[in-house]
Amino acid sequence: MNDIVKTLAHAEQSCQSHGARLTDKRKAVLSGLLTSGKALSAYELVDYCRDELDTSIPAMSVYRILAFLEQENLVHKLHVTNKYVACSHISCEHAHEIPQFLICESCGNVKEIGIKKSLIDTLKDNVEQAGYHLKSPQLELHCLCQNCV
Amino acid sequence: MNDIVKTLAHAEQSCQSHGARLTDKRKAVLSGLLTSGKALSAYELVDYCRDELDTSIPAMSVYRILAFLEQENLVHKLHVTNKYVACSHISCEHAHEIPQFLICESCGNVKEIGIKKSLIDTLKDNVEQAGYHLKSPQLELHCLCQNCV
DNA sequence: TTTCTAAATGTTATGATATAACACACAAAA
DNA sequence: TTTTGTGTGTTATATCATAACATTTAGAAA
Ligand SMILES: [Zn+2]
Ligand SMILES: [Zn+2]
Ligand SMILES: [Zn+2]
Ligand SMILES: [Zn+2]
Numbered sequence: 001m002n003d004i005v006k007t008l009a010h011a012e013q014s015c016q017s018h019g020a021r022l023t024d025k026r027k028a029v030l031s032g033l034l035t036s037g038k039a040l041s042a043y044e045l046v047d048y049c050r051d052e053l054d055t056s057i058p059a060m061s062v063y064r065i066l067a068f069l070e071q072e073n074l075v076h077k078l079h080v081t082n083k084y085v086a087c088s089h090i091s092c093e094h095a096h097e098i099p100q101f102l103i104c105e106s107c108g109n110v111k112e113i114g115i116k117k118s119l120i121d122t123l124k125d126n127v128e129q130a131g132y133h134l135k136s137p138q139l140e141l142h143c144l145c146q147n148c149v
Numbered sequence: 150m151n152d153i154v155k156t157l158a159h160a161e162q163s164c165q166s167h168g169a170r171l172t173d174k175r176k177a178v179l180s181g182l183l184t185s186g187k188a189l190s191a192y193e194l195v196d197y198c199r200d201e202l203d204t205s206i207p208a209m210s211v212y213r214i215l216a217f218l219e220q221e222n223l224v225h226k227l228h229v230t231n232k233y234v235a236c237s238h239i240s241c242e243h244a245h246e247i248p249q250f251l252i253c254e255s256c257g258n259v260k261e262i263g264i265k266k267s268l269i270d271t272l273k274d275n276v277e278q279a280g281y282h283l284k285s286p287q288l289e290l291h292c293l294c295q296n297c298v
Numbered sequence: 299t300t301t302c303t304a305a306a307t308g309t310t311a312t313g314a315t316a317t318a319a320c321a322c323a324c325a326a327a328a
Numbered sequence: 329t330t331t332t333g334t335g336t337g338t339t340a341t342a343t344c345a346t347a348a349c350a351t352t353t354a355g356a357a358a
Contacts, residue, residue, distance in 0.1 A: 021305085063345065
């Protein structure tokens with residue numbers, strides 16, 4: 001059983017644990033993201049499912065499926081690029097925290113990291129000092145990955 | 150002479166200082182952003198120029214003008230919302246640094262802040278530890294402003 | 299099993315954001 | 329005045345996303 005199959009099994013487990021259903025189509029979309037290892041647009045996922053899995057899913061459905069997967073914390077949306085990535089912690093036991101992303105500007109690879117809480121706290125302080133309240137410290141940082149530096 | 154007119158004069162000065170031209174149309178777009186005080190989309194700026202300034206500028210031109218204004222550091226693009234804001238430091242003398250933004254999720258107001266360099270350095274360290282290289286530390290944070298908390 | 303219901307998916311239309319390609323206008327330089 | 333480059337207009341099209349309504353399907357209730 002390869003990693004992706006294992007991860008999909010974990011994802012299914014996680015959904016079932018609170019009565020949500022990871023259907024075949026939802027699995028197809030999630031596996032597309034897991035396989036590519038990078039961020040893909042909804043329409044790129046339509047293409048992937050058609051070309052690689054021989055599964056036709058209209059764009060509208062892909063958007064709905066992505067919304068479901070986001071809710072389940074199996075997928076995250078990158079707002080800066082309007083693309084979607086599989087969560088890196090699907091197989092982890094710990095509760096999911098607010099994620100931070102390093103996005104390679106050159107090749108599109110994305111790494112989901114946990115930034116030290118102390119740094120986030122300092123950031124929060126900075127924001128409060130400016131008279132605002134930080135709602136979601138999801139950072140999406142423009143980077144270069146090791147291969148592309 | 151009100152604040153916006155002053156700021157526009159500063160902007161014109163700044164352009165002239167290196168041979169760039171702040172044309173009437175470019176001024177119209179910039180003044181739209183300055184007047185609104187919040188982030189606007191390109192198409193919202195088309196509407197603003199038509200309705201408030203009686204100046205018809207096609208969307209294509211607004212995009213080109215925004216690209217010009219960004220290059221001049223007079224405007225910044227918020228990637229998370231695909232909107233544009235006037236720079237808060239147009240009238241400042243200091244060189245422009247990479248900006249950070251607090252975006253109110255509720256009312257759309259945007260505050261451009263300078264986050265402490267030490268914090269950004271720590272962030273950079275975190276990113277390097279993850280094997281990536283931070284290219285642009287422009288942060289765009291989802292917040293609530295004082296009015297909306 | 300059959301019927302009912304809610305969830306999931308399909309279909310069609312449309313809106314919103316953005317860029318490409320080429321034409322035209324106009325101001326500064328030669 | 330002619331030339332040249334910059335700015336702007338026009339049209340077409342790509343890309344991202346949602347609304348509204350129809351149909352299918354899975355699971356619960358009868
Ligand atoms: Zn995650
Ligand atoms: Zn890369
Ligand atoms: Zn600025
Ligand atoms: Zn607000």
